[in-house]
Amino acid sequence: MLEFEGVTKRFGSVTALDTCTFSAGPGRLTGFVGPNGAGKTTAMRSVFGLVELDAGTVRWRGAPIGQRERQRFGYMPEERGLYPRMRVRDQLRYLAELCGHGRRQSLRSVDEWLERLGLADRARDRVDTLSHGNQQRVQLIAALVNDPDLLVLDEPFAGLDPIALESMSGLLREVASAGRTVLFSSHQLDLVEDLCEDVVIIDHGRVVRSGDLAQLRAGVPQRFVELRHRGGPPDLTRLSGIVVAESVPGLVRLQVAGDVDLAELVAEVRRSTDLVSFSYRPPSLPELFREAVTA
Amino acid sequence: MNGLRQARLVAAREIRERLRSPVYYVSLGLMLVSVLAAILAPSLVGSGGEKKVGVAGETPASLVRTLEGQARATGTEVSVRRYASTDAGEDAVRHGRIDVLVVDGRRLEWQRRADEELKALITGSAQVVAVQERATAAGIRPETLGALLAPVKVGNRVLGPVAGRTSDDETATYLLSIMLFLTVSVYGGMVLTGVVEEKSSRVVEVLLARLPPWSLLAGKIAGIGVLGLVQVAVTGVAALVAVSVSDLADLPAARASVLAWAVVWFVVGYTLIATAYGVLGSLTSRSEDASSVTGPLTVVLIAAYFAGFATIGSPDALWARLVSWFPVTAPFAMPNRIAMGAALWWEPLLALVLTAAATAGLVVLGGRIYSHAILRTGAVVKLVDAWRGSSVAARVRTRPGRGAQAALVAGAVALGAVAGVLSRDVVVGVGAGAIALTIASRFRKAHR
Numbered sequence: 001m002l003e004f005e006g007v008t009k010r011f012g013s014v015t016a017l018d019t020c021t022f023s024a025g026p027g028r029l030t031g032f033v034g035p036n037g038a039g040k041t042t043a044m045r046s047v048f049g050l051v052e053l054d055a056g057t058v059r060w061r062g063a064p065i066g067q068r069e070r071q072r073f074g075y076m077p078e079e080r081g082l083y084p085r086m087r088v089r090d091q092l093r094y095l096a097e098l099c100g101h102g103r104r105q106s107l108r109s110v111d112e113w114l115e116r117l118g119l120a121d122r123a124r125d126r127v128d129t130l131s132h133g134n135q136q137r138v139q140l141i142a143a144l145v146n147d148p149d150l151l152v153l154d155e156p157f158a159g160l161d162p163i164a165l166e167s168m169s170g171l172l173r174e175v176a177s178a179g180r181t182v183l184f185s186s187h188q189l190d191l192v193e194d195l196c197e198d199v200v201i202i203d204h205g206r207v208v209r210s211g212d213l214a215q216l217r218a219g220v221p222q223r224f225v226e227l228r229h230r231g232g233p234p235d236l237t238r239l240s241g242i243v244v245a246e247s248v249p250g251l252v253r254l255q256v257a258g259d260v261d262l263a264e265l266v267a268e269v270r271r272s273t274d275l276v277s278f279s280y281r282p283p284s285l286p287e288l289f290r291e292a293v294t295a
Numbered sequence: 296m297n298g299l300r301q302a303r304l305v306a307a308r309e310i311r312e313r314l315r316s317p318v319y320y321v322s323l324g325l326m327l328v329s330v331l332a333a334i335l336a337p338s339l340v341g342s343g344g345e346k347k348v349g350v351a352g353e354t355p356a357s358l359v360r361t362l363e364g365q366a367r368a369t370g371t372e373v374s375v376r377r378y379a380s381t382d383a384g385e386d387a388v389r390h391g392r393i394d395v396l397v398v399d400g401r402r403l404e405w406q407r408r409a410d411e412e413l414k415a416l417i418t419g420s421a422q423v424v425a426v427q428e429r430a431t432a433a434g435i436r437p438e439t440l441g442a443l444l445a446p447v448k449v450g451n452r453v454l455g456p457v458a459g460r461t462s463d464d465e466t467a468t469y470l471l472s473i474m475l476f477l478t479v480s481v482y483g484g485m486v487l488t489g490v491v492e493e494k495s496s497r498v499v500e501v502l503l504a505r506l507p508p509w510s511l512l513a514g515k516i517a518g519i520g521v522l523g524l525v526q527v528a529v530t531g532v533a534a535l536v537a538v539s540v541s542d543l544a545d546l547p548a549a550r551a552s553v554l555a556w557a558v559v560w561f562v563v564g565y566t567l568i569a570t571a572y573g574v575l576g577s578l579t580s581r582s583e584d585a586s587s588v589t590g591p592l593t594v595v596l597i598a599a600y601f602a603g604f605a606t607i608g609s610p611d612a613l614w615a616r617l618v619s620w621f622p623v624t625a626p627f628a629m630p631n632r633i634a635m636g637a638a639l640w641w642e643p644l645l646a647l648v649l650t651a652a653a654t655a656g657l658v659v660l661g662g663r664i665y666s667h668a669i670l671r672t673g674a675v676v677k678l679v680d681a682w683r684g685s686s687v688a689a690r691v692r693t694r695p696g697r698g699a700q701a702a703l704v705a706g707a708v709a710l711g712a713v714a715g716v717l718s719r720d721v722v723v724g725v726g727a728g729a730i731a732l733t734i735a736s737r738f739r740k741a742h743r
């Protein structure tokens with residue numbers, strides 16, 4: 001369990017993190033979302049002691065994090081970086097050895113990962129001769145090579161093609177299901193929604209929502225109704241507390257209160273148009289995000 | 296795994312990766328070749344080889360005979376050639392085919408500077424011939440005169456600035472000081488580029504998530520230092536071997552004990568300079584900025600080198616002793632004074648303690664700056680900000696077009712050093728270096 005407790009970090013007049021409190025649990029994928037400049041990268045760096053905090057602590061399994069604990073962590077920074085002129089296999093072995101792994105153990109782990117991500121034939125090449133996507137893969141292996149208990153990835157999906165995206169998702173799921181704690185940031189909210197059990201939404205350095213995604217969604221008073229119809233648009237003027245979010249020919253999206261009388265709504269719609277399908281759901285993550293961040 | 300073991304891994308990586316690239320071998324080879332050439336070339340070219348004398352005009356045959364006799368007596372090889380005209384002889388002098396032309400038995404013509412030894416030989420012979428002629432005129436028997444004028448063997452002894460040291464020792468010491476300076480600056484420079492490279496490639500964030508900053512810097516300095524140490528040791532041993540096989544006499548300045556001290560001073564000097572370079576390197580994330588950030592340090596380094604260089608000429612002077620004790624100049628001055636046999640037994644120890652203390656101080660102060668600055672990317676980090684660790688975004692301080700400065704400075708220093716060695720004159724060396732530096736910086740300014 002990774003816990004942030006009242007974490008505050010100021011850069012001059014900018015407050016990058018403002019008493020942030022949240023946690024990421026083992027065996028679960030935690031998505032870390034927020035607009036640009038919200039403080040995600042700063043928070044992730046603080047796990048590794050790469051920023052000096054003004055207040056608060058970051059704990060791992062209940063204790064403050066030191067050099068020893070970090071050797072059991074994996075990190076993929078937002079600004080990717082490797083020694084450009086070093087060979088792939090040597091570089092990864094070196095990074096594994098820095099985490100206290102022996103030579104043989106490191107090599108075994110490196111070779112397994114290279115094989116798995118389809119880079120075995122590039123093992124002896126210099127990193128700067130690899131394509132951008134392959135360099136990303138090496139960077140990912142660098143975070144995984146010490147078989148970490150906690151994996152922190154800053155925008156791991158940025159710049160990936162759909163296939164690489166798929167395999168990255170699969171990998172993260174697998175790592176989490178092996179009982180590890182995974183925290184990653186992303187701007188691709190639908191992806192986070194598909195992938196994560198937990199989310200943390202941060203805005204201007206403050207954690208505005210955090211916890212189990214399903215519960216967060218259920219806890220919000222708004223609901224969304226989607227209507228597909230034939231014929232003219234439905235007449236909703238007699239209903240109150242309804243906001244039309246979107247209206248195109250054949251489709252209407254409504255934002256309604258959680259306690260709306262659905263039967264009445266359906267009856268009203270069917271009076272004025274021919275209803276084809278009807279869905280009622282809590283807000284999606286993008287909707288939740290928009291609501292939380294602009295509030 | 297503790298920080299010390301991680302530092303060892305960092306050092307091992309530096310050594311492994313650098314041994315992979317040809318740069319290291321080229322640098323080692325160049326150093327080796329130049330040191331060996333400096334030692335062996337004079338004895339191969341043979342400064343004491345045959346002297347070629349030309350004669351023209353009315354030079355009497357007796358002068359040639361006497362010259363040859365005198366040369367035999369003093370152990371100088373002389374060959375004489377007669378020229379039909381003075382013009383032909385002068386042409387031969389101008390083109391270096393002969394060392395001197397004797398015109399009419401009275402005038403000596405040289406290409407540049409007179410060879411004092413040859414000049415004395417010919418003048419002496421002319422004297423002898425004149426005396427013989429006058430003696431014959433005065434009725435003195437040639438046998439009596441021959442006995443009277445038999446050549447006397449006069450021995451030469453070069454005292455040098457210090458008892459027991461010759462000018463060959465001085466040359467050896469020049470060589471030693473240049474080698475030490477070049478190795479310290481080259482390997483110190485590798486630390487600088489290494490640190491900047493880690494910052495500019497951003498790998499530093501991956502690394503510092505796993506190990507503390509001090510392990511990274513210490514490991515880097517140690518790893519590169521081992522390579523530099525190997526270079527100094529290999530070059531030094533090669534130089535000792537070369538001296539022993541060459542026809543140089545036993546040189547006190549080129550003995551194993553001097554080399555051992557040189558190795559010690561390399562370690563001390565390199566550690567000091569490399570730490571400073573590494574710390575300054577952490578302030579910048581672009582290699583273009585590196586030379587402007589380290590400019591002041593480079594100037595200090597060169598000044599220290601020249602100060603050390605100057606002590607060779609007068610290693611006993613009070614100022615030379617002070618220079619060899621002062622922490623920054625000591626690594627470049629004390630080895631010279633040791634080689635020149637001028638250092639009392641306690642002086643190197645005192646200088647070592649002082650320099651080690653200065654290095655320790657720098658490690659403490661610099662370590663703080665390094666750990667604050669190493670993760671700040673973008674513009675050059677101001678030293679004060681890095682010291683305070685204040686997180687205000689660094690102010691931009693760009694000085695474009697200064698990338699080549701370091702190369703120019705190094706070139707000027709090398710030139711000065713070469714001039715100094717060739718002319719065996721410190722003042723000439725320093726002067727040549729300073730002039731080259733001035734011209735180089737003018738050129739840079741004009742270029743902008």
Ligand SMILES: Nc1ncnc2c1ncn2[C@@H]1O[C@H](COP(=O)(O)OP(=O)(O)OP(=O)(O)O)[C@@H](O)[C@H]1O
Nearest residue numbers: 011014016035036037038039040041042043686688
């Ligand atoms: N080293 C620094 N010096 C000064 N300000 C900084 C520094 N690092 C971050 N900040 C500021 O802190 C705030 C949070 O930045 P951070 O990089 O953590 O945001 P982020 O959520 O990762 O943004 P993005 O989604 O764009 O990556 C920003 O206002 C940023 O300008």
Ligand SMILES: [Mg+2]
Nearest residue numbers: 040041042078
């Ligand atoms: Mg970020």
